[in-house]
Amino acid sequence: MSQKLMLCCAAFILMLILIISGIHPFDRGTWLMEVLPVLIIVPLLIYTYKTFPLTNLLYSLIFLHAIVLIVGGAYTYARVPLGFEIAQWFSLDRNPYDKIGHFMQGFVPAIAAREILIRHQILAKGKMLSFIVICIVLAISATYELIEWAAALALGQGAQEFLGTQGYEWDTQSDMFFALIGAIAALLFLSKWHNQQLNKLISSYR
Secondary structure: OOHHHHHHHHHHHHHHHHHHHOOOOOOHHHHHHHHHHHHHHHHHHHHHOOOOOOOHHHHHHHHHHHHHHHHHHHHOHHHOHHHHHHHHHOOOOOOOHHHHHHHHHHHHHHHHHHHHHHHOOOOOOOHHHHHHHHHHHHHHHHHHHHHHHHHHHHHHHHHHHHHOOOOOOOHHHHHHHHHHHHHHHHHHHHHHHHHHHHHHHHHOOO
């Protein structure tokens, strides 16, 4: 299957899941705020495909991250059934699905930042690249927490479903910590595979 066909199928599946999730979400406002990144990123990826196509690995990760966001938006993060299952398996006192979301918030942007920095020849592969990628991920995570803070100030109690803190006082710090773990995991386990795909993609344009 060609990359273009694969991306068309992935975009169709995402739009289908998005539509289904929006029929009867738990909270319409929360759903919209959670799926907004998907509504922005998918059209952007389609628009830039001809001028700046990404590796299959990055497209696949973005697809998975989008599903995590859509599911979280449909149920709200504190009510996702998978989270309750995980909480039961590990005897947790809260639904941990939001931590999956923040792990992905580090895991996927780490590869995205890495790809952009390498392909634009901003940084060469090495320790400094990994350091800067982690800094970018933490900046993204901190920005998201500021957005949550702004939502809390603007909406008051109405922001509780979006925040998903579930009464945990260190939720902001733990969210950023999980993003950090996600970024480190992506760099440790996917860098070699990512390099192979980058070399193949770059060579195809020579």
